[in-house]
Amino acid sequence: MSDEAVVQARTAEGGVGSPDRHAPAGVREAVARALEVAPEELDDDRDLFELGLDSLVLMSLVGGWRRQGIEVTFQDLTNSPTLRDWTTLLTQTRDGEAAAAAPRTPPTPSVPHTATGAEAGSFPLATMQHAYWIGRQDGQPLGGVAAHFYVELDGHDVDPARLDTALRALVLRHGMLRAVFDEDGGQRLGAAGAPLTVHDLRELTPVEAESELSRLRERNTHAHPDVSAGDVFRAGLCLLPEGGTRLQIDLDMMAGDALSLRVLLADLRRFYECPDDPPRELALDYRRYLAEHAVRRRTExxxxxxxxxxxxxxxxxxxxxxxxxxxxxxxxxxxxxxxxxxxxxxxxxxxxxxxxxxxxxxxxxxxxxxxxxxxxxxxxxxxxxxxxxxxxxxxxxxxxxxxxxxxxxxxxxxxxxxxxxxxxxxxxxxxxxxxxxxxxxxxxxxxxxxxxxxxxxxxxxxxxxxxxxxxxxxxxxxxxxxxxxxxxxxxxxxxxxxxxxxxxxxxxxxxxxxxxxxxxxxxxxxxxxxxxxxxxxxxxxxxxxxxxxxxxxxxxGLLAPDVLPRRAVAALPATPVPDRALHTRFFRLAETAPERTAVVRTTSDTLTYGELAHRARQIAALLGDHGVREGDTVAVTLPKGADQITAVLGVLAAGAAYAPVGVEQPAVRRRRIHSVARAAAVLTDRDHAHLCATASEAPVLLLEDASGSRPAPVVRPDPALPAYVLFTSGSTGLPKGVEVSHRAVVNTVEAMAEQLGLGPEDRTLAISALDFDLATWDIFTPLSLGGQVVAVGQEHRRDAHHWARLVRTHAVTLVQCVPAL
The missing domain is CATH 3.30.559.30 (Nonribosomal peptide synthetase, condensation domain)
Known part of the structure; x- marks a missing residue:
């Protein structure tokens, strides 16, 4: 029996589940069972933690009592962890509920369980699963690493055929060992595969065998499997000279936690040693557990x-x-x-x-x-x-x-x-x-x-x-x-x-x-x-x-004397948290210095801060007339140039977030981005409207139609709301949306401006595509300081000779791009 099952048995029937469970004798028996002592050995006023009570047993006791309808909490019991106080608390709680006209907590509704549906359908990720899924992506802070356990067991005479059969039975028993995680943040159970790989090293020299074992260990320790293809559980068996074996087990944490590793190892041993006496069939699966757990814990x-x-x-x-x-x-x-x-x-x-x-x-x-x-x-x-x-x-x-x-x-x-x-x-x-x-x-x-x-x-x-x-x-x-x-x-x-x-x-x-x-x-x-x-x-x-x-x-005495001078050097000092929206300073400058040049167009003529703000507010009015509200998302499909800058300022002025969808995107990817973004509107121009007509069900609005609108007031949204949504390919090649808040991008813009000593005389060259983070810096750093943006047209987005001419002609002071450009 697993240790979880032992704890469950110690705190379940005959303990918290018995009819007299809240009478003094009933509580004493439940606690004695949990602590594995005789009831008469318990002192009414002894701290139960001193007797071996731990968080796991306590959480199980609380869970059992709560499932019986007794509204007791973990903290209630830890505040005074003695048998006398627990008995009083449980008795008072029971009596109070019995006197109530109606139950304090409605019974937990049952979530229907259909095995076939659970196998076929997708269900949401648990909170920690979602954190693992996001964190493992490239480009995340300290990302690029899979959450997984890797273990090696060194033994003798493990039979590959028996092990393969046992592993196949194990994967059939536990659906999460064949879980598939999709790009939309869901999970489903896939088909059972063949998780075992055999490495026959018996003919190698000792040096060669050790070298291969080291290579496999390094590879498996730092594996980054594709969970979207169901690669969540793998086993390898190394066959070594003189009957030696090494069993390699890799479990992705999205499929199972540390206790699951013990469950699967115990079940694997049972299937391997007792193929004719397998574990009994489970009446519960992970999908159903998650659904019912969410209902039970909602109020808490x-x-x-x-x-x-x-x-x-x-x-x-x-x-x-x-x-x-x-x-x-x-x-x-x-x-x-x-x-x-x-x-x-x-x-x-x-x-x-x-x-x-x-x-x-x-x-x-x-x-x-x-x-x-x-x-x-x-x-x-x-x-x-x-x-x-x-x-x-x-x-x-x-x-x-x-x-x-x-x-x-x-x-x-x-x-x-x-x-x-x-x-x-x-x-x-x-x-x-x-x-x-x-x-x-x-x-x-x-x-x-x-x-x-x-x-x-x-x-x-x-x-x-x-x-x-x-x-x-x-x-x-x-x-x-x-x-x-x-x-x-x-x-x-x-x-x-x-x-x-x-x-x-x-x-x-x-x-x-x-x-x-x-x-x-x-x-x-x-x-x-x-x-x-x-x-x-x-x-x-x-x-x-x-x-x-x-x-x-x-x-x-934890630190040696020579360590003290060089301990704890943090990479960045703490800085105040910005409390403004991304576009706030631009529109303020448009009021105080409307004649300043804001954008140098591809045709070399210019837009002033006042002109740019007026056009942006007209676009905000157009969006508002079509139902766009604060917190919505607006897809923007426009070629590079001044119109892109005007469009994003208009979206932000409406209180919405912009989601760039490049004009060069393939039709299939464009439709996929629109599907994930769920934009309230699509903003484009007449020349590119055909790209959007079939990609989205949202209204397609043309920049040209904003010219007759009366400028709308500028919305200043909560800085915690998204300013824009970028779509990356992730590990699957399919688009994934990343929301970037106003506060986050303002933090970056202000930090870079401070580090580089930027001011109103600076000009950036807007090289980067709008669906790349650097574009935000190109546009909003100068426009927040009274500086200028020199626009680059779509036809010149990869023409470095043209960029050089623009730098010389317009006295550009800042160029930022990735090496690939």
């Missing part, structure tokens, strides 16, 4: 969202460690220096584990909180601030749901932990404070860390990451159970990668002890920092195991 999620949003202004940001690049640097899969990961690890044996757990409980701490505090102390030593956000994954699987423990899927969530290590407190007090904040965060975990980061990004107008991660799997049992190791071998290589993360620390149970891992992106952190920091972490944990006094004094 709304409350949690309100709680987090109240605290947004107070939250710190990620620790600023010594990095080689700004963590917001866009990264692609081909950038080996910034995508390469390696693992640092240290194993605490069973005796050391027992010593750590005992010491933690004597100080009123869970071992997970103690180790999280040790990690936070080390991060604080290398960070420029001793208060920061840590990203803590949660295993958010509802174990009280029948068969949920046996599913493969991504059930993970996350919580952001405000790690305030500012005060030089004794370690145990520091840990108790962190534990309290963590429990408070978990109690509002229905609104996850990914969603909180999105709220922060919307508020600041720029991406906000939490790239330092700490995961505790203490209490969840061992991923590599002894039966699995007997069949397939001992784990010889374990690593995980994740997008938008450069330090991922984990604590897992292994061979009766604890395995402390750091998976680090080497090229992102300064050389020698990961090793020095991990060594400090190892030494601190060792002190906690061997020195009882270490719990009673502040942590010190």
């Amino acid at each position: 999620r709304e409350r949690a969202a309100a709680w987090w949003r109240e605290r947004l202004p107070e939250l710190p940001r990620a620790p600023r460690l010594p990095t080689t690049v700004d963590p917001l640097t866009p990264v692609g899969a081909d950038d080996a220096a910034l995508t390469h990961s390696r693992r640092l690890h240290h194993w605490l044996g069973p005796a050391d584990k027992a010593a750590l757990v005992g010491a933690a409980r004597r100080h009123g701490l869970t071992p997970a909180a103690a180790l999280a505090t040790a990690f936070a102390e080390v991060i604080a030593a290398w960070s420029d601030s001793r208060r920061f956000l840590l990203n803590l994954p949660l295993f958010d699987r509802e174990l009280s749901v029948p068969d949920a423990a046996q599913l493969v899927g991504d059930f993970s969530s996350s919580v952001l932990l405000d790690a305030d290590m500012s005060a030089p407190l004794p370690f145990s007090r520091q840990a108790r404070g962190l534990q309290e904040r963590l429990r408070e965060g978990i109690s509002h975990g229905a609104y996850g860390g990914v969603e909180v980061l999105r709220d922060l990004a919307r508020a600041e107008g720029t991406p906000v990451l939490a790239p330092v991660v700490y995961t505790s799997a203490i209490g969840l049992g061992e991923i590599f159970e002894q039966d699995v190791q007997k069949s397939f071998g001992r784990p010889s290589w374990i690593i995980s990668q994740g997008p938008q993360v450069y330090l991922d620390a984990q604590v897992t149970e292994l061979d009766g002890g604890l395995l402390l891992n750091w998976d680090v992106r080497d090229g992102v952190l300064e050389a020698e920092v990961p090793d020095a920091a991990f060594d400090a972490y190892r030494r601190l944990v060792t002190r906690l195991v061997t020195d009882p006094g270490a719990w009673d004094r502040p942590v010190d």
Whole structure:
């Protein structure tokens, strides 16, 4: 039985589900069952965390009681974790609900389950799946990396044919092992393939075999499989001399979380060893679980969202460690220096584990909180601030749901932990404070860390990451159970990668002890920092195991004297967050200096700020007359030149976002972009209207028709709203929309202007296509400063000799383009 199933059994029927579950004896029996002690051994006033209660068991108890209609929360129980107070709380809650005229919470509606439909149809991504899907794309901050687990098990005499049969049965049992993720952010179950590849190395020399094993390890560790083709689960078997074998397993996190890895390994062993006695058929699948989970958590999620949003202004940001690049640097899969990961690890044996757990409980701490505090102390030593956000994954699987423990899927969530290590407190007090904040965060975990980061990004107008991660799997049992190791071998290589993360620390149970891992992106952190920091972490944990006094004094001595002068150099200093729309300064300049030249046309005549603003406001009026409102999107299909600039200013003046669709785009791609963009209108000219007629159902409006409109007032939208939407090909070749907020692009424009010392005398050459980010800089940097834009016509967009003439003729001061141009 898996450990999730054990926890489920410990906290289910006969415990939280029994008829007298809220009577004193019923609560005592439920808690005793969960803690695996005799009921009479429980002291009514003893802190249950000191007796071994952990977050996993507590969440399962809460889930079971809530499924029985008792509105008790994680935080209710952590506030006073004694048997006496729990019994009082549950009894009062039960009595209050019994006295109510109607149930406080309506029963959870059942989501119909049809196996055939679930297999055939697409269903939405879970929150963490969506974060993985976005983050793995090239060009994302710290992107270009797949979220996946890769493990190697070294054993003997594993039979390839039996393994192949077992793997095929495994993939049929767990639909998510053949999941296909489409470009629209959906997922469906694909056809079962053949996941096993056999590498026969028996005839190679020892040196050759080792070289090939190293090559395979490096390739698989940094794999970036195509999840849109269903490449989410792969297995390899290396056949070695003298009967040796190496089983290689790669699981994409979009298809399964860490606990799913254990489920599939246990099921694989069962299919391999007992083909005539397979696991029983599951009555639940991942699709149905997600749908029902969303319904069950809806009210709780709304409350949690309100709680987090109240605290947004107070939250710190990620620790600023010594990095080689700004963590917001866009990264692609081909950038080996910034995508390469390696693992640092240290194993605490069973005796050391027992010593750590005992010491933690004597100080009123869970071992997970103690180790999280040790990690936070080390991060604080290398960070420029001793208060920061840590990203803590949660295993958010509802174990009280029948068969949920046996599913493969991504059930993970996350919580952001405000790690305030500012005060030089004794370690145990520091840990108790962190534990309290963590429990408070978990109690509002229905609104996850990914969603909180999105709220922060919307508020600041720029991406906000939490790239330092700490995961505790203490209490969840061992991923590599002894039966699995007997069949397939001992784990010889374990690593995980994740997008938008450069330090991922984990604590897992292994061979009766604890395995402390750091998976680090080497090229992102300064050389020698990961090793020095991990060594400090190892030494601190060792002190906690061997020195009882270490719990009673502040942590010190983590940094060697020569490290202090060069620790924590952040790539960029903090800057004020812009609070204006992209077009605000242009229209203000049009009022104060209407005669200044704004645009030099391709014909060398000019448009002044006043003329350009007048035409843009006419376009805004045309859009408004056809139903375009603030927050809408307008597709723009125009050739390069001054009309493009006028058009985007008109769209922005209407309060909408522009979505460029180039005149050179193939018809199929154009239709696809319009389908994804869902534009409220299409803005073009008479010469190109035919390109738009069949591409979109939205009204097609002509620039020429705006000339008779009365100029509309300029809308100044919320800076958090999108200013434009760009479409990239992504990894599938199909267009994907990326929304860029006003605040985000204003931040870039202002930063570049400050860095380069730009002013009203500067002129840019508008080389870049409108559907490329650089075009925004070409247009809005000078027009926000009183400068000028020198337009380049469509026919000259790749004519460098013509550009040179324009630079000389019009005294262009700034040219920005990619090397390919």
